[in-house]
Amino acid sequence: MQKMIPKAERRTSIDAVFEALHDDISSLKLVPGAKLSEAEIASQFGVSRQPVRDAFTRLENKGLLLIRPKKATVVRGFSMPEIAHARFVRVAIEIEVLRAGCAIWDEERDVRLQENLERQREVVAKGDGEAFHSLDYDFHKMICHMSGHPLAFKAIQECKRSVDRLCVLSLDRKDEAALLVKDHEEIAAALSERRADAAEKAARKHFARLDSTIDEIYAKHVEFFEET
Amino acid sequence: MQKMIPKAERRTSIDAVFEALHDDISSLKLVPGAKLSEAEIASQFGVSRQPVRDAFTRLENKGLLLIRPKKATVVRGFSMPEIAHARFVRVAIEIEVLRAGCAIWDEERDVRLQENLERQREVVAKGDGEAFHSLDYDFHKMICHMSGHPLAFKAIQECKRSVDRLCVLSLDRKDEAALLVKDHEEIAAALSERRADAAEKAARKHFARLDSTIDEIYAKHVEFFEET
DNA sequence: ACCAGGAATCTGGTATACCAGTATCGTTAT
DNA sequence: ATAACGATACTGGTATACCAGATTCCTGGT
Secondary structure: OOOOOOOOOOOOHHHHHHHHHHHHHHOOOOOOOOEEOHHHHHHHHOOOHHHHHHHHHHHHHOOOEEOOOOOOEEEOOEOHHHHHHHHHHHHHHHHHHHHHHHHHOOHHHHHHHHHHHHHHHHHHHHOOHHHHHHHHHHHHHHHHHHOOOHHHHHHHHHHHHHHHHHHOOOOOOHHHHHHHHHHHHHHHHHHHOOOHHHHHHHHHHHHHHHHHHHHHHHHHOHHHEOOO | OOOOOOOOOOOOHHHHHHHHHHHHHHOOOOOOOOEEOHHHHHHHHOOOHHHHHHHHHHHHHOOOEEOOOOOOEEEOOEOHHHHHHHHHHHHHHHHHHHHHHHHHOOHHHHHHHHHHHHHHHHHHHHOOHHHHHHHHHHHHHHHHHHOOOHHHHHHHHHHHHHHHHHHOOOOOOHHHHHHHHHHHHHHHHHHHOOOHHHHHHHHHHHHHHHHHHHHHHHHHOHHHEOOO
16 A cells, blocks of 8 residues: 555557657648658667557557558558448447437536537637537537446547548538537437437437538548548 | 469468467456466467567457556456446447338348348257357348448447357356347348337347346356456 | 569568566565 | 565566568669
């Protein structure tokens, strides 16, 4: 009962390399198809090849890299089937969460969600896209937690990941954000009235908005997509 | 256009170690809490520590191992929150698949699904649990594929994995299998009539049957569960 | 000018050695 | 007998060297 040091969470070279590469790939500083050399990255970070190798493995498991024996490791491109699948799973989970939420929703939850919505309206009025993105994130997270399924949000994040990397290519317009807030209000209202079917309908409409954006990006950046 | 060698799919030492350990863990030959030594496994397989290390990493990413720096690597136990989450996600996906299926179901699909059901009835009558398990697997897989979401089945398998490892502890009774077939018939009927709500209801009943089994196993084998 | 062939140079996979924390257990002081 | 301590035998993380397959590109022949 002595080591009350909270955790310290030892940080290893692998973590450093992993996070740096993850950021570069997510922000498209490393574009799909780019070749990554273990040796090159290693010297660049001042470590040996081994930690780099481990970091590569992690990134491959997250679907961001493609590693083949004796071939160069490359950044994976987007895949339309994969994106469609992520969307499918996300919708499935969000709807199930809403269903669970409708069964237990109460006024206290309602109040907390309305607080978030109020701030969404504020930042959208100001045109602060960055802040809206953060509140949007919180909105869905809050619903998961308050519905009793905090882990579901982690699963949703998994689904979002592939799309997020894609969305840095989209120019986010303010009018789009306004529509999304309207959707959120609809979802909140359905929860408040505990009408699962209405919530599902609103959610489907909400997520359908992404489709056109993705199609636009596909048309504009076919080179980032895998041929399959 | 010369290398038409189908694929050969080069098999590496990492794969060998990974698969062997994966099987041992899945079949509970390696029980939760068991300590795995890189060096020991390495000499046991006649390879160096490096491939073993890589295999460990893969297993950790699949949630089967717990690796901490400077601590022994151990087989992870079951976690009730994790199992509940896997169940939640699986139900969400299966229902969404059924919903999509109901929108496009036709007689040809119906015939193929009925073929599978007929074989289910046969093997259950014979009490062949092994064959039923395989047909059960196919049943859900067929629905995913015929609903136009083959990838969804892969996601479902991910969810099943943690539960499957648990289910080797359950003594499967024949009467249970009979009930499961009845559920399948209900689901197939709902699809045939393209009634999404009925399909959802049947699916929920189907998956609810697992809960009692899991509770039984928990009561009987608390030592395999993580405390969290 | 072009193309075939092969050497030089990549790639990731493997083996080995060493390091710094951690756990274990025997020893010693009380 | 017991409890504090310390040597020792572990653990996983890192660095390095080497290997075989794949790629690249230069060279020599046409």
